[in-house]
Amino acid sequence: MEGELAQLGQYIGAGLAGIGSGAAAIGVGHVAGNFLSGALRNPSAAGGQTAMLFIGIAFAEALGIFSFLVALLLMFAV
Template identity: 75%
Template sequence: MTGDLIQFALMGKYIGAGLATMGLGGAGIGVGTIAGNFLSGALRNPSAAPGQMANLFVGIAFAEALGIFSFLIALLLMFAV
Protein backbone atom coordinates (compact mmCIF):
# COMPACT_ATOMS: atom_id res chain seq x y z
CA MET A 1 0.00 0.00 0.00
CA THR A 2 2.71 2.43 0.92
CA GLY A 3 4.60 1.28 -2.18
CA ASP A 4 1.62 2.20 -4.30
CA LEU A 5 1.50 5.59 -2.66
CA ILE A 6 5.16 6.16 -3.37
CA GLN A 7 4.67 5.12 -6.98
CA PHE A 8 1.76 7.53 -7.17
CA ALA A 9 3.83 10.34 -5.72
CA LEU A 10 6.59 9.52 -8.17
CA MET A 11 4.14 9.72 -11.04
CA GLY A 12 2.98 13.13 -9.90
CA LYS A 13 6.55 14.27 -9.54
CA TYR A 14 7.53 13.22 -13.04
CA ILE A 15 4.37 14.63 -14.59
CA GLY A 16 5.00 17.90 -12.76
CA ALA A 17 8.59 17.99 -13.94
CA GLY A 18 7.49 17.38 -17.50
CA LEU A 19 4.89 20.12 -17.26
CA ALA A 20 7.46 22.50 -15.83
CA THR A 21 9.65 22.07 -18.88
CA MET A 22 6.91 23.62 -20.99
CA GLY A 23 7.96 26.94 -19.57
CA LEU A 24 11.10 26.63 -21.64
CA GLY A 25 8.92 26.89 -24.72
CA GLY A 26 7.91 30.34 -23.60
CA ALA A 27 11.54 31.29 -23.23
CA GLY A 28 12.17 29.95 -26.70
CA ILE A 29 9.36 32.09 -28.11
CA GLY A 30 10.72 35.13 -26.28
CA VAL A 31 14.29 34.63 -27.44
CA GLY A 32 13.11 33.96 -30.97
CA THR A 33 11.01 37.12 -30.98
CA ILE A 34 13.91 39.21 -29.74
CA ALA A 35 16.40 37.76 -32.19
CA GLY A 36 13.95 37.98 -35.09
CA ASN A 37 13.06 41.57 -34.38
CA PHE A 38 16.69 42.41 -33.98
CA LEU A 39 17.45 40.83 -37.33
CA SER A 40 14.64 42.64 -39.14
CA GLY A 41 15.72 45.91 -37.56
CA ALA A 42 19.33 45.18 -38.42
CA LEU A 43 18.44 44.50 -42.04
CA ARG A 44 16.62 47.81 -42.25
CA ASN A 45 19.50 49.71 -40.75
CA PRO A 46 22.62 47.55 -40.85
CA SER A 47 24.90 50.38 -39.80
CA ALA A 48 23.15 50.71 -36.44
CA ALA A 49 23.17 46.96 -35.73
CA PRO A 50 26.64 46.52 -34.16
CA GLY A 51 25.90 49.18 -31.56
CA GLN A 52 22.83 47.29 -30.41
CA MET A 53 24.47 43.90 -29.91
CA ALA A 54 24.73 44.53 -26.17
CA ASN A 55 21.04 45.32 -25.93
CA LEU A 56 20.28 42.19 -27.94
CA PHE A 57 22.16 40.00 -25.52
CA VAL A 58 20.67 41.69 -22.49
CA GLY A 59 17.19 41.18 -23.89
CA ILE A 60 17.89 37.55 -24.69
CA ALA A 61 19.32 37.06 -21.21
CA PHE A 62 16.23 38.49 -19.53
CA ALA A 63 13.90 36.38 -21.65
CA GLU A 64 15.99 33.29 -21.12
CA ALA A 65 16.19 33.72 -17.35
CA LEU A 66 12.48 33.04 -17.01
CA GLY A 67 12.82 29.87 -19.03
CA ILE A 68 15.73 28.82 -16.85
CA PHE A 69 13.47 29.30 -13.83
CA SER A 70 11.03 26.73 -15.15
CA PHE A 71 13.93 24.45 -15.97
CA LEU A 72 15.03 24.85 -12.38
CA ILE A 73 11.53 23.97 -11.18
CA ALA A 74 11.67 20.83 -13.31
CA LEU A 75 15.05 19.89 -11.86
CA LEU A 76 13.83 20.54 -8.33
CA LEU A 77 10.82 18.32 -8.93
CA MET A 78 12.99 15.59 -10.40
CA PHE A 79 15.79 15.55 -7.92
CA ALA A 80 15.02 17.56 -4.84
CA VAL A 81 11.40 16.96 -3.94
Protein backbone atom coordinates in the same frame (compact mmCIF):
# COMPACT_ATOMS: atom_id res chain seq x y z
CA MET B 1 0.54 3.80 -2.99
CA GLU B 2 0.59 7.34 -1.81
CA GLY B 3 4.31 7.56 -2.43
CA GLU B 4 3.90 6.29 -5.94
CA LEU B 5 1.16 8.81 -6.58
CA ALA B 6 3.41 11.58 -5.34
CA GLN B 7 6.20 10.32 -7.58
CA LEU B 8 3.79 10.28 -10.50
CA GLY B 9 2.84 13.84 -9.74
CA GLN B 10 6.49 14.80 -9.53
CA TYR B 11 7.32 13.40 -12.95
CA ILE B 12 4.22 14.91 -14.57
CA GLY B 13 5.06 18.25 -13.00
CA ALA B 14 8.64 18.05 -14.20
CA GLY B 15 7.43 17.34 -17.71
CA LEU B 16 5.04 20.26 -17.61
CA ALA B 17 7.80 22.53 -16.35
CA GLY B 18 9.83 21.42 -19.36
CA ILE B 19 7.27 23.18 -21.58
CA GLY B 20 8.70 26.41 -20.20
CA SER B 21 11.93 25.75 -22.07
CA GLY B 22 10.00 25.78 -25.33
CA ALA B 23 8.32 29.01 -24.35
CA ALA B 24 11.70 30.53 -23.60
CA ALA B 25 12.86 29.37 -27.03
CA ILE B 26 9.95 31.28 -28.57
CA GLY B 27 10.94 34.33 -26.58
CA VAL B 28 14.57 34.14 -27.60
CA GLY B 29 13.58 33.68 -31.23
CA HIS B 30 11.30 36.69 -30.97
CA VAL B 31 14.07 38.87 -29.58
CA ALA B 32 16.63 37.76 -32.13
CA GLY B 33 14.21 37.98 -35.04
CA ASN B 34 13.06 41.45 -34.15
CA PHE B 35 16.64 42.55 -33.70
CA LEU B 36 17.51 41.18 -37.12
CA SER B 37 14.58 42.87 -38.85
CA GLY B 38 15.43 46.13 -37.15
CA ALA B 39 19.09 45.72 -38.03
CA LEU B 40 18.23 45.13 -41.68
CA ARG B 41 16.14 48.28 -41.75
CA ASN B 42 18.90 50.37 -40.24
CA PRO B 43 22.20 48.48 -40.42
CA SER B 44 24.26 51.45 -39.29
CA ALA B 45 22.54 51.52 -35.89
CA ALA B 46 22.69 47.75 -35.39
CA GLY B 47 26.28 47.59 -34.20
CA GLY B 48 25.65 49.68 -31.13
CA GLN B 49 22.65 47.64 -30.06
CA THR B 50 24.20 44.18 -29.88
CA ALA B 51 24.58 44.63 -26.13
CA MET B 52 20.84 45.20 -25.88
CA LEU B 53 20.30 42.08 -27.99
CA PHE B 54 22.28 39.99 -25.55
CA ILE B 55 20.55 41.48 -22.54
CA GLY B 56 17.16 40.77 -24.10
CA ILE B 57 18.14 37.23 -24.98
CA ALA B 58 19.49 36.71 -21.48
CA PHE B 59 16.25 37.87 -19.88
CA ALA B 60 14.15 35.61 -22.09
CA GLU B 61 16.58 32.76 -21.62
CA ALA B 62 16.64 33.11 -17.84
CA LEU B 63 12.94 32.38 -17.54
CA GLY B 64 13.38 29.19 -19.52
CA ILE B 65 16.20 28.27 -17.19
CA PHE B 66 13.87 28.88 -14.24
CA SER B 67 11.40 26.36 -15.64
CA PHE B 68 14.23 23.93 -16.18
CA LEU B 69 15.23 24.49 -12.58
CA VAL B 70 11.69 23.76 -11.43
CA ALA B 71 11.79 20.53 -13.40
CA LEU B 72 15.09 19.56 -11.83
CA LEU B 73 13.82 20.39 -8.36
CA LEU B 74 10.76 18.23 -8.91
CA MET B 75 12.86 15.38 -10.20
CA PHE B 76 15.64 15.39 -7.67
CA ALA B 77 15.05 17.63 -4.72
CA VAL B 78 11.46 17.22 -3.55
